[in-house]
Amino acid sequence: METVVGVEGSDDGKFEDSEIEKFIYDTxxxxxxxxxxxxxxxxxxxxxxxxxxxxxxxxxxxxxxKDESIDMxxxxxxxxxxxxxxxxSSNATTLLESSGFLQxxxxxxxxxxxxxxxxxxxxxxxxxxxARDIIRYSDAGECSNPPDPMGSELSPAAVSxxxxxxxxxxxxxxxxxxxxxxxxxxxxxATFGRETTVKDKAWLKRRILMGLTNSCDVSAxxxxxxxxxxxxxxxxxxxxxxxxxxxxxxxxxxMDESNKSSAVENINYEEDSQVVSAKRLRSHVLVDSYKxxxxxxxxxxxxxxxxxxxxxxxxxxxxxxRERTSRLTSSYRGSGQGSPQSYATKSVRSDSRTFxxxxxxxxxxxxxxxxxxxxxxxxxxxxxxxxxHHSSMGAAAKIVKKALHSYQSANEGGNNxxxxxxxxxxxxEESEIYGHTAVTNNTEGDQNTTQRDSGSxxxxxxxxxxxxxxxxxxxxxxxxxxxxxxxxxxxxxxxSRYGAGRWSEIKRLAFASYSYRTSVDLKDKWRNLxxxxxFASAPTDLMNSRKHAVTPIPAPILSRVRELAERNGQASPSxxxxxxxxxxxxTPTGSAPGYL
DNA sequence: GTTAGGG
DNA sequence: CCCTAAC
Numbered sequence: 001m002e003t004v005v006g007v008e009g010s011d012d013g014k015f016e017d018s019e020i021e022k023f024i025y026d027t028x029x030x031x032x033x034x035x036x037x038x039x040x041x042x043x044x045x046x047x048x049x050x051x052x053x054x055x056x057x058x059x060x061x062x063x064x065x066k067d068e069s070i071d072m073x074x075x076x077x078x079x080x081x082x083x084x085x086x087x088x089s090s091n092a093t094t095l096l097e098s099s100g101f102l103q104x105x106x107x108x109x110x111x112x113x114x115x116x117x118x119x120x121x122x123x124x125x126x127x128x129x130x131a132r133d134i135i136r137y138s139d140a141g142e143c144s145n146p147p148d149p150m151g152s153e154l155s156p157a158a159v160s161x162x163x164x165x166x167x168x169x170x171x172x173x174x175x176x177x178x179x180x181x182x183x184x185x186x187x188x189x190a191t192f193g194r195e196t197t198v199k200d201k202a203w204l205k206r207r208i209l210m211g212l213t214n215s216c217d218v219s220a221x222x223x224x225x226x227x228x229x230x231x232x233x234x235x236x237x238x239x240x241x242x243x244x245x246x247x248x249x250x251x252x253x254x255m256d257e258s259n260k261s262s263a264v265e266n267i268n269y270e271e272d273s274q275v276v277s278a279k280r281l282r283s284h285v286l287v288d289s290y291k292x293x294x295x296x297x298x299x300x301x302x303x304x305x306x307x308x309x310x311x312x313x314x315x316x317x318x319x320x321x322r323e324r325t326s327r328l329t330s331s332y333r334g335s336g337q338g339s340p341q342s343y344a345t346k347s348v349r350s351d352s353r354t355f356x357x358x359x360x361x362x363x364x365x366x367x368x369x370x371x372x373x374x375x376x377x378x379x380x381x382x383x384x385x386x387x388x389h390h391s392s393m394g395a396a397a398k399i400v401k402k403a404l405h406s407y408q409s410a411n412e413g414g415n416n417x418x419x420x421x422x423x424x425x426x427x428x429e430e431s432e433i434y435g436h437t438a439v440t441n442n443t444e445g446d447q448n449t450t451q452r453d454s455g456s457x458x459x460x461x462x463x464x465x466x467x468x469x470x471x472x473x474x475x476x477x478x479x480x481x482x483x484x485x486x487x488x489x490x491x492x493x494x495x496s497r498y499g500a501g502r503w504s505e506i507k508r509l510a511f512a513s514y515s516y517r518t519s520v521d522l523k524d525k526w527r528n529l530x531x532x533x534x535f536a537s538a539p540t541d542l543m544n545s546r547k548h549a550v551t552p553i554p555a556p557i558l559s560r561v562r563e564l565a566e567r568n569g570q571a572s573p574s575x576x577x578x579x580x581x582x583x584x585x586x587t588p589t590g591s592a593p594g595y596l
Numbered sequence: 597g598t599t600a601g602g603g
Numbered sequence: 604c605c606c607t608a609a610c
Contacts, residue, residue: 480604481604501599501600502598502599503598503599504597504598504599519597519598519599520598520599520600520604520605521604523598523599523600523601524604524605527600527601
């Protein structure tokens with residue numbers, strides 16, 4: 001709690017680059033701790049008594065894993081480095097679930113051997129200082145727990161080379177070094193609620209630190225642990241030590257007290273913590289930890305969080321756009337040299353929406369700015385917000401920026417661009433084959449694409465972004481995604497099933513896998529189909545005549561569309577002239593023609 | 597948040 | 604496909 005509070009206190013909202021990095025790294029610990037929390041909870045309690053929410057927790061974990069795994073697969077394919085975690089995480093989690101949790105239960109059964117168990121479980125992990133493993137573990141942490149202290153202690157560098165580890169390590173050593181073995185034992189007891197016979201100072205220290213860290217995290221977020229502790233904490237002096245230890249945990253958690261942006265997140269965290277329900281906590285943690293999957297889950301959520309898309313901002317002011325362009329160019333060139341912030345910004349700007357989206361989902365941050373769904377145009381209010389508070393962005397925006405940035409820096413391998421760029425491509429490809437898709441040029445995309453690789457130009461079509469001159473004189477970006485036959489068929493099918501007009505339903509049920517097709521898109525497409533269908537039917541076979549039709553829709557489908565339209569009492573908008581006069585005549589069944 | 601329509 | 608008005 002203390003830690004959190006401290007964070008909360010800061011309202012600044014400003015972050016430095018370094019801070020950002022910290023932020024990113026820091027975020028992982030909480031989730032990591034989570035599992036540990038459970039773990040610990042079970043074990044400790046077992047020592048003294050029972051294991052309450054364990055089942056639920058497990059279930060939840062399983063669910064979470066499930067969800068994650070689904071979303072993550074894609075990510076993983078794209079970039080192993082970036083998403084290290086995701087696919088593997090699921091595995092790891094599973095592993096943990098089976099091994100860790102089960103183990104815990106086992107421990108519970110015979111409390112006598114707890115010590116041994118602890119040793120067993122703890123030591124191996126520690127010894128395995130393989131960076132890769134640790135990372136994996138921690139990532140899995142979303143649902144499982146990767147002992148933060150362990151990771152930091154053993155292989156600081158392993159954790160993406162952040163500087164955090166050193167800090168924690170240092171602190172921990174200082175705290176415990178002054179304690180005698182007896183004191184260590186006491187501390188141990190206070191921490192774990194049981195005695196230990198181990199005489200090895202180093203081991204004790206390690207264990208305590210570990211335990212405390214976990215417990216601290218827990219205590220900060222969850223009451224359960226606290227409760228566990230309470231019984232054992234009766235001893236005097238122990239509490240004191242705990243406090244110091246708790247302090248220690250603070251840093252580990254990595255929340256920079258001066259870091260305002262993270263503060264926001266923390267606040268939420270805390271709030272949830274108020275709720276005893278572990279379940280809730282869990283879910284929350286996931287959110288905070290930037291569950292990659294977030295995007296996919298509820299578009300609505302993403303929408304709310306997102307910050308106005310660049311393009312909108314650009315559109316708002318010509319100056320801005322100009323600036324952006326220049327910046328983009330320069331930034332791109334100096335990707336390695338520029339300050340991190342500029343780098344991040346640039347990268348974000350440079351790429352198309354898809355990219356950003358991808359980014360967010362991959363990294364697992366919640367990037368408000370762009371939802372995975374294609375266009376997310378800012379609401380009016382948002383725009384206005386941006387306009388008026390240009391200099392002082394909202395907290396959310398800041399956070400996003402930060403997250404993005406951190407993400408970038410985390411993956412800074414020198415070739416971020418290439419990697420990043422590849423992501424969108426894959427993504428696009430995942431859903432469909434765009435063999436016949438019209439290729440538009442994507443100015444920005446091309447730039448990036450070119451850089452990364454050759455022969456990727458085709459892919460760009462996925463994220464078609466075209467600049468279109470507007471009446472105002474500004475340029476507006478328009479992305480186009482040709483409707484594939486399969487999509488059209490799905491649409492038709494959906495309409496037949498759920499009825500025209502229930503676009504959201506159709507979108508949800510029939511187009512669940514097409515994130516880029518919104519209900520509005522469906523509606524528009526249907527409108528066009530209707531037009532086409534009526535058009536084709538009335539004259540001769542216009543369809544055949546126009547070989548260059550943008551979307552060659554097979555006659556059968558069109559006829560089906562017509563049929564459906566009729567069934568639904570829809571009339572073709574284009575045929576107004578004919579239907580104008582024959583309101584009653586047009587519809588055999590007598591249903592309203594639909595247009596007046 | 598959805599839909600319908602106009603641009 | 605974008606943007607809005609209505610609901």
